[in-house]
Amino acid sequence: MGNSLHNVITQAEQVILGKPHQIRLALACLLARGHLLIEDLPGVGKTTLAHALARSLGLQFQRIQFTSDMLPADILGVSVYQRESGDFKFHPGPIFAQMILADEINRATPKTQSALLEAMEEQQVTTEGITRPLPSPFFVIATQNPTYQIGTFPLPESQLDRFLMRIQLGYPGEQAERGLLAGVERREIVSRLIPQMEAAELLALQQQVKQVFVSPALLDYAQAILRHTRESARYVHGLSPRAGLSLLAAARGWAFLDGRSAVIPEDVQAVLPGVASHRLQSVQDVQISDGDKLARELIEAVAIP
Amino acid sequence: MPASVGTVRIAELEPAMQLNTHLIYGLLICVLLISIPHAEHLPFWVSSLSVMLLVWRTYLAYCNRPLPPRWLLFAVMAGSVGGILIGFHTLFGREAGVTLLILLAALKLLELRSARDATVVIYLACFVIITGFFYSQSMLTALFMLATLTVILATWVHLQSGTLALRPRLRIAGILLLQAIPLAFILFVLFPRVEGPLWGLPQDAYTSSGLDDRMSPGSVGKLALSDAVAFRVMFKDHPPQRDQMYWRGPVLWDFDGHTWTQGRGSFKPPQLDSLAYPIDYTVTLEPQNKNWLFALEMPTQISIPAAMTYDFQLRQNSPVTSRERYSAHSQLGYRANAEEDPRQLQRALTFPYNSNPRAQQLAREWHNNSTSDEAVISTALAYFNREGFHYTLSPPQLGANEIDDFLFGTRKGFCEHFASGFVFLMRAAGIPARVVTGYLGGEYNDLGDYYIVRQSDAHAWAEVWLRRRGWVRIDPTAAIAPARVELGMAAALPESDSAALPLMVRAQSPALINVPSWLVNVRFKLDALTNKWNLWVLGYNPERQFAFLTRMGMEEITWQRMAFAMMAGMALLVGFFTLLMLRQLTVRNIDEVQRLYLKFCRALAKKGIVRETHEGPQDFAARAAQIKPQFAPAIADITARYAALRYGQSDAMDVNGIQALRRAVAAFKL
Numbered sequence: 001m002g003n004s005l006h007n008v009i010t011q012a013e014q015v016i017l018g019k020p021h022q023i024r025l026a027l028a029c030l031l032a033r034g035h036l037l038i039e040d041l042p043g044v045g046k047t048t049l050a051h052a053l054a055r056s057l058g059l060q061f062q063r064i065q066f067t068s069d070m071l072p073a074d075i076l077g078v079s080v081y082q083r084e085s086g087d088f089k090f091h092p093g094p095i096f097a098q099m100i101l102a103d104e105i106n107r108a109t110p111k112t113q114s115a116l117l118e119a120m121e122e123q124q125v126t127t128e129g130i131t132r133p134l135p136s137p138f139f140v141i142a143t144q145n146p147t148y149q150i151g152t153f154p155l156p157e158s159q160l161d162r163f164l165m166r167i168q169l170g171y172p173g174e175q176a177e178r179g180l181l182a183g184v185e186r187r188e189i190v191s192r193l194i195p196q197m198e199a200a201e202l203l204a205l206q207q208q209v210k211q212v213f214v215s216p217a218l219l220d221y222a223q224a225i226l227r228h229t230r231e232s233a234r235y236v237h238g239l240s241p242r243a244g245l246s247l248l249a250a251a252r253g254w255a256f257l258d259g260r261s262a263v264i265p266e267d268v269q270a271v272l273p274g275v276a277s278h279r280l281q282s283v284q285d286v287q288i289s290d291g292d293k294l295a296r297e298l299i300e301a302v303a304i305p
Numbered sequence: 306m307p308a309s310v311g312t313v314r315i316a317e318l319e320p321a322m323q324l325n326t327h328l329i330y331g332l333l334i335c336v337l338l339i340s341i342p343h344a345e346h347l348p349f350w351v352s353s354l355s356v357m358l359l360v361w362r363t364y365l366a367y368c369n370r371p372l373p374p375r376w377l378l379f380a381v382m383a384g385s386v387g388g389i390l391i392g393f394h395t396l397f398g399r400e401a402g403v404t405l406l407i408l409l410a411a412l413k414l415l416e417l418r419s420a421r422d423a424t425v426v427i428y429l430a431c432f433v434i435i436t437g438f439f440y441s442q443s444m445l446t447a448l449f450m451l452a453t454l455t456v457i458l459a460t461w462v463h464l465q466s467g468t469l470a471l472r473p474r475l476r477i478a479g480i481l482l483l484q485a486i487p488l489a490f491i492l493f494v495l496f497p498r499v500e501g502p503l504w505g506l507p508q509d510a511y512t513s514s515g516l517d518d519r520m521s522p523g524s525v526g527k528l529a530l531s532d533a534v535a536f537r538v539m540f541k542d543h544p545p546q547r548d549q550m551y552w553r554g555p556v557l558w559d560f561d562g563h564t565w566t567q568g569r570g571s572f573k574p575p576q577l578d579s580l581a582y583p584i585d586y587t588v589t590l591e592p593q594n595k596n597w598l599f600a601l602e603m604p605t606q607i608s609i610p611a612a613m614t615y616d617f618q619l620r621q622n623s624p625v626t627s628r629e630r631y632s633a634h635s636q637l638g639y640r641a642n643a644e645e646d647p648r649q650l651q652r653a654l655t656f657p658y659n660s661n662p663r664a665q666q667l668a669r670e671w672h673n674n675s676t677s678d679e680a681v682i683s684t685a686l687a688y689f690n691r692e693g694f695h696y697t698l699s700p701p702q703l704g705a706n707e708i709d710d711f712l713f714g715t716r717k718g719f720c721e722h723f724a725s726g727f728v729f730l731m732r733a734a735g736i737p738a739r740v741v742t743g744y745l746g747g748e749y750n751d752l753g754d755y756y757i758v759r760q761s762d763a764h765a766w767a768e769v770w771l772r773r774r775g776w777v778r779i780d781p782t783a784a785i786a787p788a789r790v791e792l793g794m795a796a797a798l799p800e801s802d803s804a805a806l807p808l809m810v811r812a813q814s815p816a817l818i819n820v821p822s823w824l825v826n827v828r829f830k831l832d833a834l835t836n837k838w839n840l841w842v843l844g845y846n847p848e849r850q851f852a853f854l855t856r857m858g859m860e861e862i863t864w865q866r867m868a869f870a871m872m873a874g875m876a877l878l879v880g881f882f883t884l885l886m887l888r889q890l891t892v893r894n895i896d897e898v899q900r901l902y903l904k905f906c907r908a909l910a911k912k913g914i915v916r917e918t919h920e921g922p923q924d925f926a927a928r929a930a931q932i933k934p935q936f937a938p939a940i941a942d943i944t945a946r947y948a949a950l951r952y953g954q955s956d957a958m959d960v961n962g963i964q965a966l967r968r969a970v971a972a973f974k975l
Contacts, residue, residue, distance in 0.1 A: 213952075215951060215953065217952060218952050231469065231470055231472075231473045232470060233327075261953070262949075262954055264921060264948050266921035266922075266923045269924075299919055300919050302919055303919055304918065304920070
């Protein structure tokens, strides 16, 4: 692992106190070229985390605050008539950036949500018949309020699936909270963060992550997990093949962050709650926050072959 | 303190095991499935009560309502037992026992509180399933029970595993059943069979359908509507002509104007001479609850103990209550009792003199106008042939003088009318005659190379005694409907009647091609299969067991040897399955690297540090190192080597790496 990546983690840990695991998960997700969904109550540091990561990774950053009256054009951009030249000129929307923070994505209407999600999937935007590529690398970190809160349009399963991982931050620990309350305002710290790498370097790291080795023994384990979700009566649906691919990609990212050139079962177990919790639904209709618990049950139910 | 302990106990007991709703549905289906085969013979109130209890339980499970209180269940229970006692006068025996068990199973569902209750229901279901065999032992029944057993097993797996989905559950149940098949086979083949009442079913397990020992107008015609199998015949060489296939059954002597009965008395033993056209065959007789056996006229030898009566019937001492198989030898050409006792002949001339005056009159005319008995017989047959008689399944009602009414009035009848009328005429004309009942013909099943004789082949004919020729068979039906003798019933009956015949009987006739040939073919195949089932599964008695084991090369067959062979076979099979399972459990993927790592884990496990099955190597190493810090470096070293070999990109055949790991594991001593 490059030194710069280590610095990114260190910087982020200074901003988000007491959440090293979540920071590493978020980074692993970015390294695996996946989009990240952070779900939690307002005010636990979702936006700050996204912002800190963007600053440290040296990416162009755009924040889109989703509201219920937002239209797709507000994200993608719009063509405006030029009186001087007599033709239309495209004004790119906020989505034309390397890192997008889609804040409170579930407050927008499904129409607007799907405009963003389409861009995430295709890495390009098509308006008025013209297709325009998005910058590379392209990340979306979306935050979402718990769906039981007022004024939310929950993302359907098919769109949740577009996110490689979903993580939760949770309340900070006793000590971390003390540091937070006593320290400087977070926004100030973020604005002072120094970029630790450039976009090109990040692209190279992503290529390296792809090279992380997955052995047949580990594939056995991954398949055992998938099979269990499909055979068990505990879940409404088993994990899809796409979820299986995501699991391996995220595990590669995690192994890379740990400085290993091969994936071991612990890597899979570390990312499994993030990868599986938004894709699994318990048969007994429990709250979404129990997705993590489901994933931990899953880990304990599957023996490592 | 004691008070708090008490409350805790109650709190633990009450909601204890909330059984899964799906499991409850599974148990409901089990109880429903085991009850279905009994529905037709259970008293109506039992069936409806069971259904009500099941519906009630389904409703409670669906709405997640609490179970009914115990006193209510007790009241229902007491009422049921009372009802059974009133209805059957006992709680034991086949009917009452099965009824009680089914009600108990349904009631048990209503006090399904814990896993233990569910287990009880499953065991009860497994027991009740057997009782279906008290009523039917057909292949279809067996298949249905197999399906039911699969469902019960799947429910049991559900109870045991908890979270498994339906499909894997059914798969496990299927595997369990498949594994049980060889065991069941060994038990079936080798379990010493003892002949005796222990294995027999109670007398009331058999209903008799078939020929009776009395005959009145309509009694044979009634049988024509049944396509139930009476017996199956396999001929050793060429089968005889169809018009020679007279299967002799009860012989009827005494006539009271309406009914022919067997009568009593024997004066002269049966005697056959001038034998010709020998024929050998094997009969598999369906249970009929009657003493007689059927054989081609006239039988001379039979392979099972049976006596030949004075009128050439084969009889056993006890009724045929289980499928009976025997081979017999018959002579199609014979002279029967050419010397007959005068008292016997006198019996064959007796008839109620004050009835049927017109028939008597006609017979006397024939007698006076004829020179010989033979001439009288041909006159009578010609009379039947020419005077507009009809062969029909639905003859009109007859008046007080039945014979007169038939001969001069309706002139429509089935074989019993003709046989009865003919014998009456003969007796009135002074020729000794008697009625013989049995079966005529049979349907060839070319798939199994045997003949099926059905109840619809039942027939009645006549025998007359002629000087020097003895008893001679005369079939008056042949005079009116020769097709009945040559082709079978369906061909002989008018179109309107044959529609009433069972499908299979109609299908026999080549003249009526209104049954598709594939259907006939399917039925033949099914019957061939049923025959095999009857022979080898239901008919696997001591003799067949002996024959089979001898053919398998077993010598000196005693029950001790069979029991030994059975135990040995079971032990071998169970051992084999155990090995197979152990292999799957532990030896799977046991490449060298994994083997060494597992050895390392065992070494730690001996010190109480057991790796969880889901615990990755690094997590485990960290935990172990925490407990045994002095070995941390060795543990880390072995784990790193193992992870590199198993998960790393290193060559799988990295001999040096494996060597190093082996040395490290060997050196690892706690």
